[in-house]
Amino acid sequence: MSSPQTAAARGTATPATVAPAPYPRRWYTLGVLCLSLLVIVVDTTIVNVAIPTLAASLDAGSGALAWIVDSYTLVFAALLLPAGSLGDRYGRRRALSAGMLVFGAGSLGAALSGTAAQLIAARAVMGAGAALIMPATLALLTAVFTDPAERARAVGLWSAVSGLGVAIGPTAGGWLLQHFSWGAIFLVNVPVVAAALAGAAFLVPASSAPHRPPVDAAGTVLAVAGLGALTYAVIQAGEDGWATTGTLARFAVAAVLLAAFGYSQVRAAAPMLDLSLFRDGRFTAAVASVTVMFFGLAGVTFVLTQIYQFVLGYSPLEAGVRALPGALALAAASPLGTRVAARFGIRVAITAGMVTAAAGLAWFATADGGSGYGHYVVASVLLSAGIGLTMSPATQSSLSALPPAKTGIGSAVSNTSRNLGTVLGVALVGSIAATVYSGRMPEGPAGESVGAAAGIARHLPAPSAAALHDTAAAAFVHGADLGVLITAAAVLVTAALVARHLPGRR
Structure with missing residues (x-):
């Protein structure tokens, strides 16, 4: 048997230096992963329209409508950390398949719901x-793409799908509502789930942490309770007000639970997280940049959907x-x-993306009640392009800081x-827009929301309808401007922190 030195002298690799062979069907695997990701991300915004x-249809009040939207996000956010840890321990393909089955069952239940309560439960x-x-x-994705250059491309595509799903949700929802009943926006998930399950069975390899971590029962309970309490506090603050006693109490409870976690x-001897x-600047900066960018995207999508329908008068499909231009810019x-x-380093890419997004948000904030579609599409394209520039480098940055055993929990x-x-x-x-709107509108049903004003205006004579529409449009857009301007400031501050603390080109 030849020694390692002899093998090296002959120019052959020793077993210690042989890189693992790439998974031969990795690009097909990526297709399955992106399809699975797309369907769950679309559902964060498809309900809005x-x-x-x-x-x-369900005789639902404003509170029930808010929870139809938020129950999905609340449970999603609360369970992410434990779910990522379980995938590391028991197998990521198993976690993917189990998740698709649960998601598909919930989608079918949502499509068949007859009351708001049933729909809220199905969304959860x-x-x-x-x-x-x-x-x-x-x-x-991290497991099957072992070559850094290929992994960067794969992460770019994954990131594009992640942001694209948020952006195309309203388009998909509008088209389905135009041609089918509202249950179609949930029923459409079922064939996608079936295709993803079949693809996972044949194209996705088994993967788990190299050393199975033990189950952290206490950490799991505290993570679910803490993240659930924080998400609930944020959701309710948008309705009850940010400075009310109830809101402050909910945030205090969330802080205690997260501190305990x-x-x-x-x-813990073997902590879940x-x-x-x-402590790694690559990971922390990436997490901060992703948080603030989706903060901006979700806030703008929420108010822009209402502006298109209730201010500019578009149908759900037209809205x-x-x-779509924003979605295409992101892609x-x-x-x-x-x-x-x-070429220039992750720090340059993320900072440039965040500055571009902040420019789009700032441009949005110059709108008034008479601004047309052209104004908003410029803002949307700039914001989406900035998010697209940021997402892939930020994801690469966080992945580069994770050991193989922690990719599931780290990505969670x-x-x-x-x-x-x-x-x-x-x-x-949303809360800023609603508060400013109510304060600038006269008391009455039209002051409850811009949607209520639009509904009332449809039953008024033309001159009165036009006057109410103009007043409501000016009030709502002014409130949306203020909320978006605060978002732009948050993005710029985070961009400055990223530029300062994220490692340079190396």
């Missing part, structure tokens, strides 16, 4: 399935179609972000921050 229809089940799916997709992780990850900018990061941390950013964006921008 159906709110007026659901209100009439869908959120549980989504929590299993999302971290598994990124962990599996952190303490349990420090003390290694808090030392946050959805007009959201085009995501692979560009990968190339910029490869990143995705949890994304979901919390989404919830916070809708809650904060």
Whole structure:
């Protein structure tokens, strides 16, 4: 038998230096992972355009409508960390398949719901399935793409699908509502789930952490309770007000639970979440940038959907179609972000993306009640392009800081921050827009929401209808401007922190 030195002298590799062979069907695997990701991300926004229809069909009040939207996100965010840990322990393909089954069952239940309560419960089940799916997709991607250059391309495509799903949700929902009943926006998930399950069985390899971590029961309970309490506090703050006693109490409870979770992780022999990850600037900066970018995207999508329908008078389908330029900009900018990061470094790519997004948000904030579609599409394209430039480099940055045993839980941390950013964006921008709107409108039903004003205006004589529409449009757009302007400031501050603390080109 030849020695390692002899083998090296002959120019052959020793077993210790042989890189693992790439998975031969890895690009097909990526297709399955992206399909699985797309269906759960679309569901974060597809319901928004159906709110007026659901209100009439299910006789749902404003509180029930809010929970139809938020129950999915609440459960999704609360279960992400434990779900990522379970995938690391028991297998990421198993987590993906189990998540698709749960998500599909919840989708079928949502489509067949006859009351608002049933729909809220079904949406919560869908959120549980989504929590299993999302971290598994990124962990599996990391496992099958071992070459750094190929992994960067794969992450770029994954990131594009992740952001694209948020952007095309209103378009897909509008088209389905135009041609079918509201149940179609949930029933359409079932064949997608079936295709993803079949693809996972044949094209996705088994993958788990190299050393199975033990189940952290205390950490799991505290993570679910803490993240659930925080998400609930943010959601309710948008309705009850941010400075009320109830809101402050809910945030205090969430803070105590999350502090207890952190303490349990420090003390645990085998913690579910290694808090030392946050000492790495690549990981922390990536998490912060993703959070604030989805904060902006979700907030703008929430108010823009209402502006298109209630201010500019578009149907759900017309509003959805007009959201497509932003979606296309995001899809085009995501692979560009990968190339910029490869040439100039991740810090330059993320900072450039965040500055571009902030420019779009600032431009949005100059709108008034008479602004047309052209104004909003410029803002949407700039924001979406900035998010596309940021997403892939930020995901690469977080992955580069993760050991193989922690890719599931690490990606779950990143995705949890994304979901919390989404919830916070809708809650904060939505609450500011609603508060300013109510304060600038005379007392009465039309002052409750811009949608209520639009419904009343349809039954008034033309001069009165035009006057009410103009007043409501000016009030709502002014409130939306203020919320979006605060978002732009948050993005710029985060961009400055990223530029300061994220490692340079190396």
